[in-house]
Amino acid sequence: MSKQRKYRFSALPLRENSEKTLYEEREYGITHLPFEVELRLCNAIRRGDSEEIREIADATLSQTISAGHLSDNELLQTKYWCVTVIATAIHYAILGGLDETDAYNLSDSYIRDIDAMKEPDACIDYLRNKAFELVKAVNSAKNKLSVSPSIRQALHYIHVHLHERITLEKLASETGLSRDYFCELFLKETGSTPHSYITEEKMKEAERLLEEGLCAREVAYILSYSSQSHFTEVFKKRFGVTPSKYHSRRVSDIH
Template identity: 45%
Template sequence: MSEDHTKINYEFLDSTKNFIYEARETGKTHSSFQYEIMLFYSIRNGDIDGVRKALDLYKESGLIIGHMSDNQSREIHYWAVATIAVAIHYAILGGLDESEAYQLSDQYIQEIDYLQTMEECIDYLCEKAIELVSKVKENNIPHTYSDLINRCMHLIHINLHSRLKIEQLSNALHVSRDYLSQAFKKETGISLHQYILNQKLDESQKMLSSGMTINETSYTLCFCNESHFIQLFKKKYGITPANFIRSLEKF
């Protein structure tokens, strides 16, 4: 994000036992819920321009935040963590895999712990809003898929290091093997077996790029053997894993 977003003005409301009365007297209340909806719906929809527009609205209007603690440092962190929690939930609704989303949530909250000022928090959250919506846009599961298929894809994603069998997936999802296979093919256009294989091969590229050997990658992803992995990799990408690694070394 640009440094301009650190210029978002903010104000915490004072502690009061009668919030409605004080709001009527002072004219000050929380920032508009419509701005929040625009921001979080844009994250859910993978709409990067929408997120930027929502942040610009906050820049124009400023933030008015409720009173959450008499300790200013805690108040800043409470607000930042609450904002992250909601954003992560909308990212999941947008199709970002749950395991990746919650891992991001943990990472963001740990990093928030080190921020000292509200200005730092605002700048950080603006940056992470763009990062999160970008991940939704790039990695989301299409909304057209049913809940069953979405849950199936999630199970595959978090179990790529296992020898995945369709029977295991169908049992975990409480449907028959044939029903799951037919539903998956009908909704996605490819067989469940091919989808699992594609996911493993896509993950193998990331592993090889991170420095893992061909043998380590093949073993971790539970291919039958290294030769079988090499054969499948070449069939999908038109290049052997060894040549893929060499191509990375040129950059």
């Protein structure tokens, strides 16, 4: 007995004759996801509109989801469809202001996760949840876009070179501003000093790397801290626990 599916998914009939396929689609009313719905979804992602995403997702998933015939295997059919949705959504997220590097990293991560799924319904649940994550990322990017081009350039440089040692002199040079004026402008537009911002971003990355299973020594090296002890001091000040203890807790939670 086949497992009861949470979502209804229908693949269009596979026909070599495109005219026959079109006839059957018209005859039986089975079509791809309407372009209007897809466009609404993509524009909602571009705007960072989570409520619109929720409304579209609820309405779409309550009905039969129709897609082209991508595979004879039900799980692969769902996975391939999810990948096409991800590719389109990422494109519109970039149009909404999400940094290209961030966007494509998210895309790669989403597709890897989908590839590892064992059930069709799990793929669709995952896709729905990640739509809200993507909208959140777009909104965060929009906030960064509200700053001046010089500071936006600095933020992008920090993002790309986060694993390196980043100096004020280098940031000022990248933006074409004097060191003092750059620091003043950065604080005014972001509410944070360059040093504090870089430290916060490095700590977020450190947390992610520790959760992936890397040890404190490895993370300190990757993030270009002068020593493990310095990294430990900064991490403990931010999270209230040493990176080694954080790593141990993470490993313990997994096992």
